[in-house]
Amino acid sequence: MAEPLHAAVESRALFGLVAEFDDVGSVTRAARAVRDAGYERFDVYSPFPIHGIERAMGLRPTHLPWIVLALGLCGTSVALLLQWWTNAVDYPFRISGKPLFGIPANIPITFELTVLFAAFAAFFGMLVLNRLPEHHHALFELERFARASDDGFFLAIEAGDARFDAASTRNLLQSLTPLEVLACHDSGQSLKPPIGVRAGILALVALALLPFAAFASVRWSTSASAPFHLVKDMDSQPRFRAQAGNAHFDDGRAMRPDPQGTVAFDALIDDPLLLTGRGGETWSETLALPLTPQFLQRGRERFGIFCAPCHGLAGYGDGLVAARALELQETNWVPPASLHDPIVRSRPAGQLFDTVRNGVRTMPGYARQIPVEDSWAIVAYVRALQRSQNATLSDVPAAEQAKLGAQ
């Protein structure tokens, strides 16, 4: 019975001779001996990586690092180009005064893409250089070879090697004190995956293309029905538009009049002088609130917070914002007024108050940020500033005049 079986085995193509070893040391020694004997097409199989095996086998250093470097640099340039194009060219949008293409802001993406490209290059490059994935290998036909992933150490010399000779190669392997030397035959099984696997992969690829096909078909066709609306967000809300009708109300209108007795924000004017700066038809020449040192101090603080950024601490219109705009040579920038301009100085206190509340020209109104009392405090401080810049010696207290004279 054994004879015909043996003959059948021999009839298949010989892949090579496989020697099994007991441990790392003996397989490493064997690899060294096979290398020294001049073989080139042979490989070592072990359950774990063996330190130094590439030298024992005489393997040339891999080209993989160069591929990784090249694709890593590719990732660097893709990231920089992407950010430059999107942020500085295609849709320039200045955020908090940063340059449109500022290197520090772009480094994190550049770093990540470099790492991503390099990692992909390492992983897929390794697969390609190892000719993986490989569905079938002749060695899998040996039952014992399964132990290469458990506790077996194998060295296989392929029949395709120029120096391969069934007898002398077997002698060489036998001399290396293996556990066993086996001949490995290739059953000629197809290297292609089975039809089921291939069909499965094809089906997955086809399925992956389906959404794109659906998008494309909708993109270039017309339809009477409403568009797909998977994520509603706030596109359609249960609300009524202005001027629209609403059957729930007697008058049939969606817009409602104010209920009786409603007073809108700042619509109540019970003290016109205090709230508008006007006494009758004309601007008030005086402050609407009593002037005290605390009041003036409050005005100074509020002025520093709300006014000085543009008008400058001394009120000459040279604040940081104005200075920055000047530095950037902004074309549509209207410089803030100097508070010491004769026109501004001649304005009544009530008008200055109105300017603080409602703004003037490009200056916005500050009624929402600054309460009425603080607005008057600012007006008081502005008056003090104006006087300080146009003072005469007689304005200085007598005690201080002496000091000035001394200087």
Place this chain on the structure above:
Amino acid sequence: MSASLHEQPRLGARGARFGYLALALGVIAVLAGLYLGRAQDDGFRRFQHAWLFACLFFLSLSLGALFFVIIQHLTRAAWSVVVRRVAELLAANTPIVALLFAPLVILALRGDSGLYPWVDAQALAADPLLDGKAVFLEPRFFGLRCLVYFGAWALLGRWLLQRSLEQDGASDAAATLKLERRSAVALIAFALSANFAAFDLLMTLDPAWYSTIFGVYFFAGSVMAFFAAMIVLLRLLQANRMLDKSVNVEHYHDLGKFLFAFVFFWSYIAFSQYMLIWYADLPEETAWFQQRQHGSWAVVSLVLLAGHFVLPFAGLLSRHAKRRLWLLSFWAVWLLCMHAVDLFWLVMPSVEHQGALVRPMDAACLVGVGGIWLFGLTRLAAKAALIPVNDPRLPQSLAFENL
């Protein structure tokens, strides 16, 4: 895998002679530095900065070594056993830095605000930015913290060396097992102390400025400098026929990988610190970089960018660069110099407002502290073999090969 030790290297009489030579040179340099500092006529303000710079340079090497030794025990690393004793000696050498650093603490305790401006309590109270830090920036509390830091490092370094020496003469692996078990706690102690020491010794030079990542920045530079110093020290020992049969290119290759990794880690942290401050653009944070981005300090910043990151990164990237010992040694020396530039750049802008000016006293202090530090190192090494001769993983380390 088995390999046996073919040498039992000790530093010997030549090492001791070298130590005394270094000490003599160091003392002369310190005296020269003191003379130059006095000639500056600024109440030793500039000298204190130079002295801090020199102390930090050698402290950082020892701190890097401390981290390395703890990590080796924690991960039960085998490859590093042949080089671990040298690192243990470096790690055990912090007390001498503590001794050298002590005068700066004493000056602070005596109210000299030449180095740390916050010593002046009135100046602190006058600045609303600093007033809130007054509890922490208090000379006596500062002195106590310094005592804790240096005490912790001295104890850790001594403990790691003693247990390792105990293993040299032991018949079982009990000492090694104990080192492995307790290294986790040691690592936590190291992380906290090194982090806060960086805040205290360096960041408070500009008391208004703060950066939460600063401790990591100092740590990253320190560990990088340690690996560079290890490579240089091992090459010097081998040039004097010590360790030359045990330490081979495989071990250098791994030290080179660490060196490369920490070159990048330093850059990563340095950039993270810079980018967040650049992006947030808050005046109290940008002031520190503002100072370093103008005049000749800007040139030093660019030198750091190129010399501490771009060039060594490219130079150490390849496997071949790490395995050619002359090339690896070149980068190690280069990076040690860059680490000095980095520390100079951290310390000096708070006193050299006009620009980056290296004064002779900087070199004198560096040589002075370095000489005394080296003397301490040779004294420690005199008592020990330069290899953990009886470590359970020594055969693995001797036979170590990279993948």
